Amino acid sequence: MNQSSLFSELSKNWWNKNSSLKSLHAINKTRVEYILINSGKLLKNKTLLDVACGGGILTASVANAFRHTTGIDINEKLIAVSKNKIKDMGIENTSFVCEDFFNFDTDETYDFVCLFEIIEHVANPMKLLEKAKSLLSKNGVIYLSCINKTFISKILTIHLAENLGIIPKGTHDFNLYKTPHELKKIIDQLNLNLKDIQGVKYNPLNNIASFSDDTSVNYFMKITK
Numbered sequence: 001m002n003q004s005s006l007f008s009e010l011s012k013n014w015w016n017k018n019s020s021l022k023s024l025h026a027i028n029k030t031r032v033e034y035i036l037i038n039s040g041k042l043l044k045n046k047t048l049l050d051v052a053c054g055g056g057i058l059t060a061s062v063a064n065a066f067r068h069t070t071g072i073d074i075n076e077k078l079i080a081v082s083k084n085k086i087k088d089m090g091i092e093n094t095s096f097v098c099e100d101f102f103n104f105d106t107d108e109t110y111d112f113v114c115l116f117e118i119i120e121h122v123a124n125p126m127k128l129l130e131k132a133k134s135l136l137s138k139n140g141v142i143y144l145s146c147i148n149k150t151f152i153s154k155i156l157t158i159h160l161a162e163n164l165g166i167i168p169k170g171t172h173d174f175n176l177y178k179t180p181h182e183l184k185k186i187i188d189q190l191n192l193n194l195k196d197i198q199g200v201k202y203n204p205l206n207n208i209a210s211f212s213d214d215t216s217v218n219y220f221m222k223i224t225k
């Protein structure tokens with residue numbers, strides 16, 4: 001099954017916290033915390049773009065903190081899931097776009113552009129970050145997550161997680177994982193500034209994700225213009 005069909009299949013259970021997406025829901029709590037801790041005050045005046053928003057887990061979780069939140073995803077079924085969820089939750093300051101992010105054409109800029117669980121799914125991370133930069137407002141911030149390209153991440157996120165059903169089979173391609181050093185090189189080439197790297201660990205035994213000094217598996221970054 002290719003990635004697009006996999007995500008369409010997963011759309012049915014996207015918000016089921018006991019499904020094979022439970023780790024995504026667990027890790028989402030740390031993403032929300034990371035964004036809110038690092039974004040300063042007056043968020044009610046600010047806008048956020050959630051790139052590759054999937055079924056809207058992050059979009060819906062942060063929407064109330066911002067003036068306006070936009071989610072964009074290439075997958076029609078996932079955008080439908082996002083729209084339904086936002087409606088059910090009574091959230092009104094959020095919109096969704098169903099489009100390939102690389103073709104997203106808008107006059108808007110955003111105070112925050114989020115790239116969670118997408119860098120390790122694209123062949124050209126430089127192009128992704130360049131596009132994100134082009135959509136940033138003057139003092140804008142990019143937040144991203146990535147899976148490190150290490151032996152331990154391969155064992156944990158592919159061999160164990162996929163084979164034990166903790167995450168769906170075929171979710172990840174080790175060749176697309178990036179080390180923080182590789183991303184830092186791209187960030188420098190784009191004249192962006194890496195402000196923070198935060199390790200994140202996930203314990204499948206209790207389904208709890210937490211911040212960690214260890215970046216060898218999952219990590220977040222805060223990047224400014």
Ligand SMILES: C[S@@+](CC[C@H](N)C(=O)[O-])C[C@H]1O[C@@H](n2cnc3c(N)ncnc32)[C@H](O)[C@@H]1O
Nearest residue numbers: 007052053054057073074075099100101116117
């Ligand atoms: C692993 S899911 C992550 C979903 C969401 N970011 C989250 O973490 O809750 C990856 C998502 O990237 C989307 N995607 C992949 N390539 C894309 C592109 N070029 N433009 C927009 N969305 C894309 C897929 O449709 C899928 O929803």
